[in-house]
Amino acid sequence: MLSFAFNWTKLLQRRQPNLALLGFQNSVRNYKVTVVGASGGIGQPLSLLIKQNPLVRELALHDLANVAGVGADLSHVSTKATVESYAGDTELMDALRNAEVVVVSAGLPRKPGMTRDQLLGANGSIAIKVATAVSAACPDALLAFITNPLNSIVPIASEVLKAKKAFDPNRLFGITTLDLVRAKTFIADFMNINPQDVNIPVIGGHAGTTILPIFSQCKPDFQGRDEDVKSLTHRIQEAGTEVVKAKAGKGSATLSMAFSAAYFVNSLLRGLNGDENIIEYAYVASNVTDVPFFSTALLLGPSGITKNLGLPCLREDEEEALEKMKPVLMQSIEAGIDFATSILCEEMKKAVAK
Numbered sequence: 001m002l003s004f005a006f007n008w009t010k011l012l013q014r015r016q017p018n019l020a021l022l023g024f025q026n027s028v029r030n031y032k033v034t035v036v037g038a039s040g041g042i043g044q045p046l047s048l049l050i051k052q053n054p055l056v057r058e059l060a061l062h063d064l065a066n067v068a069g070v071g072a073d074l075s076h077v078s079t080k081a082t083v084e085s086y087a088g089d090t091e092l093m094d095a096l097r098n099a100e101v102v103v104v105s106a107g108l109p110r111k112p113g114m115t116r117d118q119l120l121g122a123n124g125s126i127a128i129k130v131a132t133a134v135s136a137a138c139p140d141a142l143l144a145f146i147t148n149p150l151n152s153i154v155p156i157a158s159e160v161l162k163a164k165k166a167f168d169p170n171r172l173f174g175i176t177t178l179d180l181v182r183a184k185t186f187i188a189d190f191m192n193i194n195p196q197d198v199n200i201p202v203i204g205g206h207a208g209t210t211i212l213p214i215f216s217q218c219k220p221d222f223q224g225r226d227e228d229v230k231s232l233t234h235r236i237q238e239a240g241t242e243v244v245k246a247k248a249g250k251g252s253a254t255l256s257m258a259f260s261a262a263y264f265v266n267s268l269l270r271g272l273n274g275d276e277n278i279i280e281y282a283y284v285a286s287n288v289t290d291v292p293f294f295s296t297a298l299l300l301g302p303s304g305i306t307k308n309l310g311l312p313c314l315r316e317d318e319e320e321a322l323e324k325m326k327p328v329l330m331q332s333i334e335a336g337i338d339f340a341t342s343i344l345c346e347e348m349k350k351a352v353a354k
């Protein structure tokens with residue numbers, strides 16, 4: 001019996017170098033993902049989806065409240081990832097320590113009649129808190145925000161990370177996947193095909209006219225009239241408001257957002273894991289246009305963004321829509337930068353006064 005066991009060990013030892021030569025060694029790594037805002041409307045279904053991802057070793061759930069129950073519940077799901085719960089500001093650093101991917105859905109959602117920009121005061125401070133903690137606890141992590149107003153939140157986080165000397169433009173993302181998911185779904189409905197078969201670039205930002213679907217590059221070719229392009233573009237741009245209205249004061253999109261964020265997180269993880277063919281759209285620091293944050297197609301890899309693939313080919317009407325949206329997007333970016341600067345200045349004054 002002993003010799004049988006010994007022979008197997010020997011055999012396995014001999015086989016190891018061969019496996020390495022074949023490129024199997026470390027072919028699947030395991031990552032720690034932290035969800036901040038984990039007991040919220042998006043946080044819970046998102047955490048459930050991430051718990052099922054085979055690339056995840058550890059899932060850290062952070063929220064201000066109710067997170068222990070969500071964690072206990074989720075920990076009974078029979079998949080590999082272990083689950084740890086962290087509550088309150090005092091446990092944020094522990095939740096983040098050693099995380100390779102941090103996804104943030106912490107923050108207030110809209111109520112009917114509100115714009116996303118009106119969430120800046122409430123949610124801007126959360127972005128500052130999370131980015132500050134990330135800069136100290138896991139500065140090399142890929143940091144992906146869901147929190148609105150996304151067009152301002154990503155610039156806020158970048159200001160904080162710059163101030164903390166932890167800014168890497170290839171590691172900071174605003175998740176715009178839901179805009180692509182909606183575009184696929186609405187176009188597929190219109191053309192009576194499977195949404196999985198539709199591919200369309202959606203560029204810009206994540207609010208109203210800053211969400212720009214590029215119908216001229218739709219695959220398969222969009223079969224419709226100019227009026228159809230207009231009305232579908234409007235529906236994609238206002239789809240968030242459609243859900244806010246339907247939920248009638250009980251929040252905004254949660255399930256479709258969880259689906260979209262889980263998809264995006266999986267792409268980040270596959271990039272980290274060495275997959276070289278992952279392309280996703282996200283709102284990032286960018287020099288593709290003269291607007292400093294912009295969503296385009298990105299090639300992902302082991303350190304986040306490997307390459308910004310830039311603008312798709314644009315038709316004349318799409319060029320015009322792009323030019324029109326730029327000042328709108330710029331206003332939200334400036335609002336975010338001003339917000340961050342004023343809070344960071346306050347912090348510095350307080351530190352000097354101590």
Ligand SMILES: NC(=O)C1=CN([C@@H]2O[C@H](COP(=O)(O)OP(=O)(O)OC[C@H]3O[C@@H](n4cnc5c(N)ncnc54)[C@H](O)[C@@H]3O)[C@@H](O)[C@H]2O)C=CC1
Pocket residue numbers: 036037038039040041042043062063064065105106107108109110119123126129145146147148149150175176178179206251252253254257
């Ligand atoms: N990027 C996108 O496409 C989308 C963004 N959103 C945005 O996502 C955010 C979250 O939406 P929901 O989950 O529906 O809201 P929710 O109110 O259901 O959940 C938010 C969670 O964040 C937690 N939270 C608040 N402050 C926190 C802090 N400092 N640290 C940790 N946790 C904190 C709350 O306790 C709550 O559990 C909103 O800002 C919403 O506008 C929503 C849909 C789509």
Ligand SMILES: O=C([O-])CC(=O)C(=O)O
Pocket residue numbers: 109110116148178239240241243244252253
């Ligand atoms: O509309 C909102 O407030 C939430 C959101 O960003 C979306 O659903 O696209």
